[in-house]
Amino acid sequence: MPVTDVITDADNLTMTVIADFAAPVERLWDAYSDPRQLERFWGPPGWPATFTAWDHAVGGRAHYRMNGPHGETPGGLWEFLAIEEPHRFEVLDSFADENGAPVDEPPATRMTFEFASTDDGTRMVTTSHFPSVEALEQLVGMGMVEGLKLAMSQLDVVLQDLREYAQGKGTRVELLDDTHVRITRLVNGPRELVWRAHHDPELIRKWMLGPDGWEMTECVVGTEPGASYRNSWAPVGDTEGEPFGFEGEVLVFDPPRRSVTTERMQGMPTETLNDLNLYEEDGATLITVFIEYPDKDTRDMILATGMADGMEASYARLESTLLAV
Incomplete structure (x- = not known):
């Protein structure tokens, strides 16, 4: 800071x-x-x-x-x-x-x-x-x-060239305070396509899979305030793990720049606020996800699950599949 x-x-x-x-x-x-x-x-x-x-x-x-x-x-x-x-x-x-x-x-x-x-x-x-x-x-x-x-x-990100700030640095997690986290990832591709990749079910299923060995079994997208969304995943073959998923409601929908949603694991009451922002410069798009947790313990518990590693695997897949064509 x-x-x-x-x-x-x-x-x-x-x-x-x-x-x-x-x-x-x-x-x-x-x-x-x-x-x-x-x-x-x-x-x-x-x-x-x-x-x-x-x-x-x-x-x-x-x-x-x-x-x-x-x-x-x-x-x-x-x-x-x-x-x-x-x-x-x-x-x-x-x-x-x-x-x-x-x-x-x-x-x-x-x-x-x-x-x-x-x-x-x-x-x-x-x-x-x-x-x-x-x-x-x-x-x-x-x-x-x-x-x-x-x-x-x-x-800091405004004062630097976007590629100089984030190129090759992968998914970065910043703890802003006890309940707020900022996650950033630069991807090589236009903002319009990155936005569609986040909100088109057909495209989402191609990249939002986390580590290898998982498949998306359900993808319901919300594209207006008040709409609900639901995503589910399950292990494939010999991959260890139990099926899981997330769901929530859309609060703000401002294509192709910003969407805000609530998010909770299916079957669990704990809810976070997820604020997705996309900014394009020189053909690259900075993905910024600002997350608000209900308390520090919840923040630490969720980050300890390897969430950032799963996001990096998905973003790498986004670049290598959808944005490389």
Whole structure:
């Protein structure tokens, strides 16, 4: 995680987040001054942003909405108060209604973003200024600290060339906190095809098989919010193991970029939230699966089953069969 420190100062009504990145100042500035790049990290995993208006000038405004895992779309508004390229900018960050107008609750915060060169890249210092102690406590209580840390954890992939970041590194599992895990895998192929491979039953049966020796016996796909899905597997021949499967409901379906589903093992009550995102660059697609577990013990139990190894076997099969043609 790039965040190295979070300092909350009730006396001065500020919260300061310090983060270090292995990229030059100008690259950080580009990421924060381009709405298409901002959309990839402004908002924690599970709550990606969409900027609908962008006037990058002092006095200008940027409108955005967050896209929650259950279809929520709360709005936000930046008013640019100062821009000193490439080292500093300042905004008034407000919640906004469905028409983009600022709302009074929760209260607006003034945020400064400062970028300074270091021997290893750039240190970014983000300071939030609150109008009162009550406002500071309210927003911190809403998860502002955790949200900023998780949002900035997504910046590394934005700052690098996608192939440089992920080519040949296989399926990577990152423990973001006790209940959140991010899994990434780069595959060589266009996003449209990778999306179809995840949602076309005929294609799914060709690659989503885990380790060799298993077959998919059931594949029911959900392609709209509220729909159910169900996948089942069984061992073949001398392969050891018991048949198993997963099922759940679709919460968000936004082809070819994102789908959010619940997931539970058939016959079990424990449920996770799975957020699939696809991003294409230079003919390659980064698959990102953000998983929310009910608790740390469940997270550790599921990861210990070899889930990541099974996913890697499936993704390798996806590349060698569907994407190689």
